[in-house]
Amino acid sequence: MSKLQALYDSKRMTASDAAGQVRDGDTVVVPTGVGEPPALLHALSARRHALRDVAVSQILPLRKFAYLDPETRANVRHDAYFFGGANRAGGQAGWVDYVPAYFSELPMLIERGLSPADVVVSLASPMDEHGYFSLSLAPDYTMAAIRRARVVLLEVNPNVPFANGDCLVHISRVAGLVESDDELFEVGLPEIGPVQQAIGKYVAELIDDGSTLQIGYGGIPDAVVVQLQHKRELGIHTEMLGDGILSLIESGAVTNRKKTFMPGRTIATFALGSRRLYRTMHRNPGIEMHPVEFTNDPYLAARNDKLCAINATMQIDLIGQCGSESLGHLPYSGTGGQADFVRAANRSKDGKAFIVLPSTAKKGTVSRIAPVLSPGTHVTTSKNDINYVVTEYGVAQLRGKTAKQRAEALIGIAHPDFRGELRDAARKMNLL
Structure with a gap:
C-alpha cells in the first residue's frame, strides 16, 4: 500500500463522524450548486439539534436540506451568498440572511476574514496518483475558504470529473x-x-465571429446560445459552464483559438448541467475550472478582445438601472457575477455587454421597463455600466447616451401597450 493510500484510508470516515468536526459558532462554507456534498449536509442536518450558532454559507443551494428550517435556525442557519429555489422562501420570510457581494470578491472577503470560513465541505473527484482531488464542479470561493478553514471535509464521488485548472x-x-x-x-x-x-435573435446578430462569450443562467441567455451554432471561432470565458455552452463546443462554433487571453481553453468557475457535461469535463485539456476571483475579475476577463457578456434582469428603469436580484425589497437571487462581466465587457476591446429581459411580466400586465425601479429594488447593474439592453422588441444601446436619449431608446423597446404611459411618466420626470 502506498503512503498516499494509507493516508487516504486514515482519513476516511462516516458522514456522521465528519459532521462531528463542526463546532458551535462555526461557519461552514459550501460550494456553488452541484458542488454541494449531499451526504455531508444530510449528516450536518441530522446533528443540528446538538449545535448552536452554526452558519452555512453558499451560493445557489440546489437541495432543501433539513437544516433549512426556521425552527432550528438558532442551531444551524443559512447565510446566503445568492438565493435559489431551496432557500428563496426563507430569504423572503426573513429567517435566511444574505451577504451582499460581487461574486468575484467573495474570495477576498473570506481571505480577509470579513466573511467567516471555519469548515469547508465539498464534493470532490477521486484522488489521483499524486494525492490531489479535483473540486471541478465549483472551485469558485471554495478554494479561498480552504486556505482559511480549520477543517476541510470532502465527499469523494467517482461521478465528479477530474478537471484541469486551479481546482x-x-x-x-x-x-x-x-x-x-x-x-x-x-x-x-x-x-x-x-x-x-x-x-x-437580436443578441446573436450583434455577436461577431471570433468573440469570447460569458453566458449567464436562464432561458434568455440559453436562447442566445441556441442561435450561435452557425458562428465561427468563438471562445468561452465565463462563470457558469452549462449544457448551452457544451452544445456550442460540440457544434464546432467554440474553438477558443481566437481568444486573446488563455487561448485554446474554455474557462469557468462552476458547472451546472447534465451528466453529459460532467463527463465531458473529465481530464479534458480544453476545459479549465478556476476560482471566481480569476474568472470574474473584470480586468482579467477583459483581456479577451470581443468579450460578449449576456445576462438577464427582471426590471430596468428609464436611465438604465437594473434590478436583477429582488422583487422590490424581497430578495430573489443575488448580485452574482452580472456586474463583474458587464464591467469586463465594457473594458474589453470591441466588447459588448448585453442585459436581456422580456418586455413584460405577470402575463403581460406589468412592464419590466419602468419609469423608476419598484420601491426597495436592489440595483445590480448601475446606470454607469449599462450598455446594450434587449427585449423582444429590439435593442437599446445606452452607453455614452444622455438620460433623455436613454429614456427614448428604452421606451422604443418596451411593449407597445406601455409606451404611452412610459412617455407620460418620462415627461413628468423631465426625461422627454
Missing part, C-alpha cells in the same frame, strides 16, 4: 473523507418560448 486540493489539507457514489444533480436547458427566441 485541486491535496490530501494533506483534508481532515476527513466521506465516500459516496450517487449520481450528480442535473439541470437541463430551460424551456425557450417565442419571446426568448426573439431576444436571442
Whole structure:
C-alpha cells in the first residue's frame, strides 16, 4: 500500500463522524450548486439539534436540506451568498440572511476574514496518483475558504470529473473523507418560448465571429446560445459552464483559438448541467475550472478582445438601472457575477455587454421597463455600466447616451401597450 493510500484510508470516515468536526459558532462554507456534498449536509442536518450558532454559507443551494428550517435556525442557519429555489422562501420570510457581494470578491472577503470560513465541505473527484482531488464542479470561493478553514471535509464521488485548472486540493489539507457514489444533480436547458427566441435573435446578430462569450443562467441567455451554432471561432470565458455552452463546443462554433487571453481553453468557475457535461469535463485539456476571483475579475476577463457578456434582469428603469436580484425589497437571487462581466465587457476591446429581459411580466400586465425601479429594488447593474439592453422588441444601446436619449431608446423597446404611459411618466420626470 502506498503512503498516499494509507493516508487516504486514515482519513476516511462516516458522514456522521465528519459532521462531528463542526463546532458551535462555526461557519461552514459550501460550494456553488452541484458542488454541494449531499451526504455531508444530510449528516450536518441530522446533528443540528446538538449545535448552536452554526452558519452555512453558499451560493445557489440546489437541495432543501433539513437544516433549512426556521425552527432550528438558532442551531444551524443559512447565510446566503445568492438565493435559489431551496432557500428563496426563507430569504423572503426573513429567517435566511444574505451577504451582499460581487461574486468575484467573495474570495477576498473570506481571505480577509470579513466573511467567516471555519469548515469547508465539498464534493470532490477521486484522488489521483499524486494525492490531489479535483473540486471541478465549483472551485469558485471554495478554494479561498480552504486556505482559511480549520477543517476541510470532502465527499469523494467517482461521478465528479477530474478537471484541469486551479481546482485541486491535496490530501494533506483534508481532515476527513466521506465516500459516496450517487449520481450528480442535473439541470437541463430551460424551456425557450417565442419571446426568448426573439431576444436571442437580436443578441446573436450583434455577436461577431471570433468573440469570447460569458453566458449567464436562464432561458434568455440559453436562447442566445441556441442561435450561435452557425458562428465561427468563438471562445468561452465565463462563470457558469452549462449544457448551452457544451452544445456550442460540440457544434464546432467554440474553438477558443481566437481568444486573446488563455487561448485554446474554455474557462469557468462552476458547472451546472447534465451528466453529459460532467463527463465531458473529465481530464479534458480544453476545459479549465478556476476560482471566481480569476474568472470574474473584470480586468482579467477583459483581456479577451470581443468579450460578449449576456445576462438577464427582471426590471430596468428609464436611465438604465437594473434590478436583477429582488422583487422590490424581497430578495430573489443575488448580485452574482452580472456586474463583474458587464464591467469586463465594457473594458474589453470591441466588447459588448448585453442585459436581456422580456418586455413584460405577470402575463403581460406589468412592464419590466419602468419609469423608476419598484420601491426597495436592489440595483445590480448601475446606470454607469449599462450598455446594450434587449427585449423582444429590439435593442437599446445606452452607453455614452444622455438620460433623455436613454429614456427614448428604452421606451422604443418596451411593449407597445406601455409606451404611452412610459412617455407620460418620462415627461413628468423631465426625461422627454
